[in-house]
Amino acid sequence: MSQTYGVVIVGGGLGGLTAALSLRHKGFRVTVLEQAPHLGEVGAGIQTAPNASRILIGLGLRPQMAAIHTEPQDQVRRRWKDGRVLAMTALGERCKREYNAPYWHYHRADLHRVLHDACLDRLGPGPVVQFHTASKVVDVDRADSARPVAVTATGERYDADVIIGADGIRSQVRDALGLPDTLEFSGEMAYRALIPGDKIAADPATRWLVDRFQSTIWYGPDRHLVHYLIRGGQYLNVVAIVPCSAEIAEKWSGPASADELVEAFPGWDDRVGAMLAKSEGDATVWAMYYRRRDPVWTDGHVALLGDACHAMLPYQAQGASQAMEDAAVLAEELGAVPADGIREALTRYVSRRAKHAGIVQDASLRNKDFYHLPDGPEQRARDEKLKKFDGESEVSYDWLWSGTPLHDPDLEAFSYQFGR
Ligand SMILES: Cc1cc2nc3c(=O)[nH]c(=O)nc-3n(C[C@H](O)[C@H](O)[C@H](O)COP(=O)(O)OP(=O)(O)OC[C@H]3O[C@@H](n4cnc5c(N)ncnc54)[C@H](O)[C@@H]3O)c2cc1C
Numbered sequence: 001m002s003q004t005y006g007v008v009i010v011g012g013g014l015g016g017l018t019a020a021l022s023l024r025h026k027g028f029r030v031t032v033l034e035q036a037p038h039l040g041e042v043g044a045g046i047q048t049a050p051n052a053s054r055i056l057i058g059l060g061l062r063p064q065m066a067a068i069h070t071e072p073q074d075q076v077r078r079r080w081k082d083g084r085v086l087a088m089t090a091l092g093e094r095c096k097r098e099y100n101a102p103y104w105h106y107h108r109a110d111l112h113r114v115l116h117d118a119c120l121d122r123l124g125p126g127p128v129v130q131f132h133t134a135s136k137v138v139d140v141d142r143a144d145s146a147r148p149v150a151v152t153a154t155g156e157r158y159d160a161d162v163i164i165g166a167d168g169i170r171s172q173v174r175d176a177l178g179l180p181d182t183l184e185f186s187g188e189m190a191y192r193a194l195i196p197g198d199k200i201a202a203d204p205a206t207r208w209l210v211d212r213f214q215s216t217i218w219y220g221p222d223r224h225l226v227h228y229l230i231r232g233g234q235y236l237n238v239v240a241i242v243p244c245s246a247e248i249a250e251k252w253s254g255p256a257s258a259d260e261l262v263e264a265f266p267g268w269d270d271r272v273g274a275m276l277a278k279s280e281g282d283a284t285v286w287a288m289y290y291r292r293r294d295p296v297w298t299d300g301h302v303a304l305l306g307d308a309c310h311a312m313l314p315y316q317a318q319g320a321s322q323a324m325e326d327a328a329v330l331a332e333e334l335g336a337v338p339a340d341g342i343r344e345a346l347t348r349y350v351s352r353r354a355k356h357a358g359i360v361q362d363a364s365l366r367n368k369d370f371y372h373l374p375d376g377p378e379q380r381a382r383d384e385k386l387k388k389f390d391g392e393s394e395v396s397y398d399w400l401w402s403g404t405p406l407h408d409p410d411l412e413a414f415s416y417q418f419g420r
Contacts, residue, residue, distance in 0.1 A: 005339045006031065008150050008160035010137045010173050012039045014046075014108075015306025015323030016166035017115035021059055022327045024119060024126040026335030031158060032119075032129060033150055035136035035167075039116055041108035043282065044192045045230045045237025047072075047215065048111075051403030052321030054101035055328045056115075060124075064114040069104035070230050072215040077386050080220025083269040087386040089397075091215065099401045105215070105237070107194075107230050132158075137167065140176035145300045146342075161339050162346070163302045164330070166323070169289060171308035177299045182292040186313055186368060189244040190286050191256050191264065193279035194235040201233075205274035209236060219382075220268060221374040226317075227275070238279065239314065240264060241288070241371075248287050256283040288313055290365065293358040298346040305330060310357040315367035318400070322357045325404050329353050332407055356404050363395040 007023055009016045012034035020030045048056065056065060075089040091103040119129035135156065140163055141149040149159040150173075165173025169183070200206045210233055218225040223242040230237050242264045248254060261276040261283060291311040297304045306323030329352050333345040373379040390396050 005029070005161040005342075007162045007164060007334070008033060008158050009164045009166050010150055011165070011167035011171075011306075011308070012036075012116075012131065012133075013166065013168060013306065013323075014041070014112060014115065014320040015308075015327065016164075017112065017119060018055070018059075018324045019164055019166055019305055019327035019330055020119050020129045021115055022055075022331035023334065024124065024129055025059065026331050027126045028334070029127050030119075030129045031160070032131050033135040033137055033152065033158060034131065034133050037134045039112070039131065039133060041112040042192070042284075043194055044108050044239075045105055045194070045228060045235070046108045046111060046320060047103070047105050047228065047317045048321055048324070049103050049318070050095050050099035050101035050401040052324040053104055054099075054403065055324045057101060058328070059118065061114055061118060064118070065104065065106075065111075068106050068110040068114060068231075069102070070106070070213055070228075070232050071102060071104055072213045072228055074212075074214050076214050076216045077389075078216060078218045078269075079383070080218055080223075080265075080268050080272075083218070083271055086219070086383050087389055089389065095401070101401075103215075105213075105228050105230050107235070110231070132156075137172055140165075140173055140302055142300065142302065146339075148301050161301060162334065162342055164305050165302065165308045166305045167308055169291065169307040169311040171304060173302065174304055174308050177302060177304075179294070179296055179304075182294045183311075184290055184292055185244075185249065186288040186290060186365075187244055187249075188241050188288045188313075188368070189248045190288055190314065191238070191240040191242070191261050191283055192286065193238045193240075193256075193261065193276070193283035194230075195238060195275065195278045196280065197229060197233040197235055199278045199280075200236050200275065203274060203278070205271055206278070208271075209275065217371070218268070218272065219371055219373075220265075222372050223265070224371045225265070225272065236275070238276065240276070241315075244287055248285055251287075253284060253286045256285040257281065258283065260285075290361070293361050295350070295354045295358070297350045297354055301342050301346070303330070303346045303349060309354075310361050312357075312361040312364040313368060315364045315371060316360060316395070316400070318360050318364065322360055326353050326357070328406055329404055352404060359395060360400065366394075
């Protein structure tokens with residue numbers, strides 16, 4: 001069904017852009033309102049497991065993604081004190097073979113640009129997406145429930161048949177719907193750094209990191225460390241989770257020095273210090289917030305997507321990936337109905353997605369304890385479990401990487417091995 005009704009998406013992050021492109025493909029006229037003066041993403045890496053890569057490739061982005069991805073061959077789990085490998089999970093070809101889609105790493109800005117370009121591509125299917133930057137939505141006027149209006153801080157009004165709040169963890173659309181306050185502070189903060197690959201390769205203490213593309217997690221008491229190469233080795237992306245300082249708890253985010261990063265991992269394997277010491281002054285630190293599980297994502301012709309409804313701790317690297325799953329299901333449901341079926345379509349979208357995303361939210365939260373056990377019997381039992389690990393907490397990779405079942409015949413027929 002080719003659609004003639006209009007959708008306004010509030011927020012031009014990875015979730016909002018994937019939704020815009022998915023809806024465009026179904027023939028919708030889509031307008032994206034973004035508060036920032038320019039569209040873009042933070043300077044950091046991102047991973048898409050097969051559940052998300054499958055959706056992006058299904059949107060016809062395979063050549064563009066092939067140009068920007070780095071493909072890890074394994075997921076490696078290491079012990080904090082001596083770097084001992086606790087477990088290895090094969091990624092690479094195995095993901096494509098078993099889950100019909102790759103596990104890929106990227107620079108966030110590259111992935112965001114690919115989505116943005118596809119939204120604007122004049123030769124793509126469906127109407128070109130309209131973007132308005134410097135457009136902070138402060139309210140949603142629902143006086144006409146079938147024709148809600150997004151109202152910006154400067155008084156512009158954008159009416160539409162459907163409004164999607166993809167405006168992140170502190171969603172204003174969510175507030176406009178009057179939904180409960182589900183925001184929680186985890187008590188932790190994340191350092192993020194992009195370390196030049198040539199500095200890593202030049203030091204014998206860290207050269208091993210560029211031997212093979214891997215996704216690595218180090219487990220230690222109260223903290224953990226994740227790193228992987230992006231842009232084919234141009235940068236080592238580092239995420240370091242530690243207990244939150246009072247200053248960052250209050251400020252939410254700030255700059256971080258290399259010394260601070262090194263000092264955050266006292267007593268860890270020397271190679272960790274050698275790695276972190278190479279971050280170049282553009283590292284940042286972010287307080288870790290998440291949302292409690294929430295089954296209500298829609299009211300009438302307005303619905304939420306991504307962090308606005310299921311912000312989760314990044315301890316499974318699934319937040320954006322779940323937003324991409326939202327986008328695919330949302331486009332399927334809206335794409336199947338005329339304007340008088342919108343309400344029911346949004347209800348079906350939520351019933352197909354809320355439980356699934358909620359399970360991932362809860363599993364990510366459980367990893368906060370699972371990853372950070374102090375040395376002792378529980379930690380030893382965990383390390384034993386990791387040896388035959390096929391997923392995070394109680395969530396299996398089979399379930400997570402298969403993703404929400406889709407009805408879209410294009411995606412059902414999709415085969416990674418043989419192209420589309
Ligand atoms: C350290 C860390 C590592 C992570 N790693 C991964 C990973 O490897 N894989 C993965 O899948 N996920 C990962 N995540 C999670 C992922 O980053 C988020 O879940 C994802 O970016 C959320 O996308 P979103 O589009 O829903 O929200 P956002 O990215 O927050 O985008 C929201 C957009 O809306 C705009 N906006 C906000 N308010 C308004 C308003 N009122 N009006 C207009 N515009 C507005 C914002 O400016 C922004 O552009 C990680 C998160 C962290 C913190």
